[in-house]
Every structure is written in C-alpha cells, then in structure tokens.
Amino acid sequence: MSEINTLAAFYAFSGGALWLLGSLLFIGFDKVNTQANRWLGAFYFILACSFTQLFLEEFEIGGSFLIHLLELPRWAMLPCLYMAVTGYVSPSLPKKDKLLHFVPFLLFLVFSLVYLMPKFFNGQYHLPILPPWIGFIVRYFSFGQMVYYWIVCFLLLRRHQKNIKRVSSFTDKIDLEWLRYLLISVLVLIFIRILSISSIHVTYYSPILYFLGIILLAYSTLSQKSIYAIEAYQPPEKDGIAPQKVLNERLTAEQVEELKSIVTRKTDSEKLYLDPSLTLSVLSGKIGISTHELSYVLNNGLGKSFYQFINELRTEEAKSLLLSEDTKHLDMLGVAIRAGFNSKTTFYTTFKKATKLTPKEYIKANSKTS
Template sequence: MSEINSLVAFHAFSSGALLLLGSLLLVGFDKVNIKASRWLGAFYLILACSFIQLFLEGFQIGNNFLIHLLELPRWTLLPCLYMAVTYYVSPFSAKKEWILHFVPFLLFLLFSLVYLIPSIFNEQTRLPVLPVWIIFVIRYFFYVQIVFYWLVCYALLRDHQRNVRMIASFTEKIDLEWLKYLLISVLFLILIRVLSIIEVAVTDYTAILYFLGTILLAYATLTQKTVYTIQTDQPPEKEETTAKKTVSERLTAEQVKELKCIVMRKTTDEKLYLDPGLTLLALSDKTGISTHELSYILNNGIGKSFYRYINELRTEEAKILLLSADTKHLDILGVAIRAGFTSKTTFYTTFKKVTNLTPKEYIKANSAID
C-alpha cells in the first residue's frame, strides 16, 4: 500500500508543475502572442485539476463534491488547446466562433447542476433513470473529444509548417517546431490514459508516466523562443555611449553621409531586409562596415535604430504584398513572413505605427480607392 501511495504522489508533482506553468502563461509571461499563451495557460491549469483529482482519489481524501468540481472543467481541456494552436498559427484571425467549442462543457455543467450535484449533497434524492445513450455519451464523449481535437490541432500545425516552407527560406523561428513536440507530449499523455484503462499492469505506474509527460510538456513550452525572447525596438549594447563617442570622433559628416548611402543602397537594392534572420552583425558583414560604425550611421545618419529601419522597410514591402494579385492566396500572417517579419506582434505594431492602419484596414482603404 505504501508503494502505491508513493507513486500516487507523483500526481502532486505533475499538478504543481502545470499550475506554475499555466500561471506564468496566463499572467502574460509570453508577451509576443498573448492570446495564444493564455489559452495554453488555461489548458495547463485545467490539466492540473485532473492530476489534483487523481491525487485526492489515490489517497482517498476529499469529499465527492470537491472531486466533482475538479472533474467539471475536463471537457474544456482540449478545446483550450485547440484555441491556443489556432492563435499560434494564425494570430491575426478573429475566433468569433470560439464559444461553440465549449457548448458540450456548458451542457455538461447544466446537467451537473440539475442532476449530479443534488445527488451528491442528498444521497436519498430519487433521480429519474437516464436513457442508455445519454449515459454512453457522458461516459465516452471526453475520450472521443481528445482524439478529435488532437488530430485537428496536428492538422493545423502541419498546414502552417507546409505554408511557411512555401513562402520563406528561413523558417527556424516561424515554423512552430516546438508546438509539434508539445502535441507529441499531449499524445503521450493520451496514450498513457488509454493504456491505464485497457492494461491493468500499467495502472500502478501511470503517475510516474504522467509526470514524465508533464516534464515533456514543460520542456516543449519553455523552449519556444517567444516565451522568453521579446523583440525590442533596439536591444541594449554594452558600452553603447562610449562606442558612439569614439565613432563620432572618427567619422566626419561627409563620411557619415557617404556610408549612409552605401547602407541604404545595399539594404534596399539587395532587399536584405527580407531575410528574417538579418541582424546588425549580418548587415555589417554585408556592407563591410563595423557594427559600431553601422549603428552610429543608422542612428545619426538615417535617424533610426537598426530594428526600426529594417522593420519599416519590411512594412513597405508588406504594403506592396497586401495589394498584389500574386499574393491574394496568402493570409496576413503569410504576408508578414514573406516581408521578412518573424515576430507577429512586431509586424502588427510596426505596420500600425507607419500607416496608422491595421493591415486589414489598409487593404480595405486601398480597395475603396481602386
């Protein structure tokens, strides 16, 4: 008995890890795609409730009402994951129909309030006998739901990765490969659940297996760059003030003007800004100008930081693509990627700052002119 209890304790480890991870995502730890991260955070918190329920049942503590409350949100588990995936692959789309995915949960909640919860508080309550098909649906709907939504999520991710390979040569930061590993981790948890139902020998070790699956989920989530890497307008540089002073003493106004022309011509003629991996160091290599001198020329000659200069050029490219007949098959995310953006939020923010319009408003305004 003590051995079984010690294994059941792993459910507490799983729920603790998921509660921490879900809380970080819900409070906006990921500043790049807030809607997606919050839906993923909700998924983790609900999954944590399931492990808390397993922990309480394993140690036979907690009353029936508490167990039922922890079980109630289970039907929202995979819809939350689906919403997270849809916002990751298409952050600019409005998901007005999201409530439809939670209709089964609302129906189950109503059923609980009317039928199950009264019987928990009063065991003498005489309840009408339910039709067999209703009992069947309540018992097995959750398992059908998790398989269905997992397949849909995987299909969304697969389509996204296929699309980005068609429109961008550098896909490492935009192919959402980490999300594939997250879905594999979720599939691992699903398989454990199935095996625990059909194979008694596995049941004693499910707590450990669930914990391993939880570690895989956490690793997949935390290795996505957007959780902790935020693209700022101008990243800080060490000894920036000293470097600028040294460069200003070394370059004359005429040299700054000449080098400015070289930078602008090189960047625009070769469309270097379309490379999503372009950095100050990479542009320095392309132009043959040291990074300190290049930074000084951009800030003092052009009057813009590196990221602002490059992102404004990408915005001009996006304006052309949004109105081009050749790119009508692309959604706004596809246009952003083709224009060289890697951060969805940066594209939207920069575009609005340059044009005072959102991409969709820009298309509508120019379509009206035509």
C-alpha cells in the same frame, strides 16, 4: 500499500507542475503571445485538476463533492488547447464561433447541476431516469474529444508550417516547432491513458509515466518563441494552389511565362534574395505585381513555393562564396549571412537538400576536381 502510495504521489507532482506552468502562462512570461498563452494556461489548469483528482482519489482525501468539482471542467480542456493553437498559428485573425467548442462543456455543467450535484446535499429527489446511452457519453466523451482535438490541432500546425513557406523566405523563428513537440507530449499522455486502460502493468507505473510526459510538456512550453506577424496570410488555399478561377481570368499562359521571366531575372540580377528578411509581399512590391500573382507564377510557372525559390538562389550564392578566395576568412555562419540566410540551421538544411552535401563536403569535393 505504501509502495502504491509512493507511486501515486507522482500525481501530486504532475498536478503541482501543471498549476505552476499554467500560472506562468497567465502571468505572462511572454508579452507577445498573451492571448494564446492564456488559453494554453487554462488547458494546463484543467489538466492539473485531473491529476489533483487522481491524487485525492488514490489517497482517499476529500469527499466526493470535491472530486466532482475537479472533474467538472474536463470537457473544456481540449477546446482550450485548440483555442491556444489557433492563437499561435494565426495571432492576427479573429477567432470565430469559439463558444461552439465549449457547448459540450456547458451541457455537462447543466447535467451536473441537475442530476449529479443535488445528491451531494440531499439524497431525496426525483428526476426522470436517463437512457443508458447518456451515461456512456458522460463516461467516454472526453476520450473521443481528446483524439479529435489533437488531430485538429496537429493539422492546424501543419497548415501553418506550409503557409509560412508561401510568404516568407525564413522560418526558423516562426515555424512553431516547439508547438509540434508540445502536441507530441500531449499525444504521449493520451497513449499512456489508453495503455493504462488495457494493461495493469502500465496502470501501476502510470503516475511516473504521466510525470515524465508533463516534464516534456513543460520543456516544450517554456522553449516557445514569440510570434510576430510578418505579413497577413493569403486567403485559404487548397493543396497549395492559389485561387485559380480568379487568376486564370487575369493571367494567360503567355503572361505567366512573361512574368516568370521577369521575376527570375529581377530577383537574380538585383540579388534581391540576399535580404534575409525578404517576404512575398516585399518581393512583389519590388517587381510591381500583386502577391497573389507572384504566388501563382511561382507555384504554377516555376512549380516552387516562395521559400524554395528564394533559398535555392541563396544556395547558388553560397556555392560561389564557399569556393571564392575572397571569402576564405569567413566561417559557415558568415557565409550563410552573406548568402542571405538568417541562420546557420536553415543554411545547412537547404544546402544539403539541394546538393546532397554539407557545405564542408562541397568544398572538399570541388577542391579535388579543381
């Protein structure tokens, strides 16, 4: 019994860590993503309630009323995560219909007040007998909710990471990579829950496994970067293609070819790509066309996103710099900055994707042939 209690004590560690993490988010350790952080903090508070409940149940502390109070907000947990993710991926857009996501929680709250709470105070009350399927929903709805909202949050993040490549030539500080690791940590917790239902061995060690998952969750959260809106997103697009019906009426095939020539010539000859903060709207202003037209020309005329188009030009610039005698004194970060990249990571990734070689391998390969 003592060994089981020792393992179950990790529920208290997990709950305590989540209470602390939620408090940090509410206090505002990041002054930029305040609203999204508060939704995420609410998610952690409700998750902390779940682990506190598990701890109290395991050690038989507190009454059934306290246990039920800790369970009450559970149906609001994943909607809070969803609201946090939408706040991170689109901080400047209004959140419509957010109350709809909390309707199941409100229904469960009403159900508890009518059917469950009275029995903690007075056992003599008469209410209609509910059909069995309602009991099934109450028992398993939160699990289905977890799976559904995790998938929705992951798709939102993927769409964000695709969108930023349509409007920006740099993604290092705005790609929300930390949020991907956070969602993976949440998925780990979901898998532990599934496995603990089907395997007694996993159930036995689940307090420790949950605690390790919470550590991953905390690390991902605390490593987040502030998100500043670089420019407004374009209207939603399907499959990465701009609204074709409108643009097809505006641009003929000949006009697309003409604009493609202007875009490539002006961007290359004036070396506009050397600006590390270059965005779709900035380039469209320099060329003299709208952002929608520029996006359409890049996607359909060149078959590239804005991110690909600009960073391929930067890669070509980097090739020249790597082999130039005038830049031999520069290290790789210096070459990256001179070529227009805003980080060495983006430089290495883009360069290797284009050449199948690292910058140093490229220098060696071309030194042998020269």
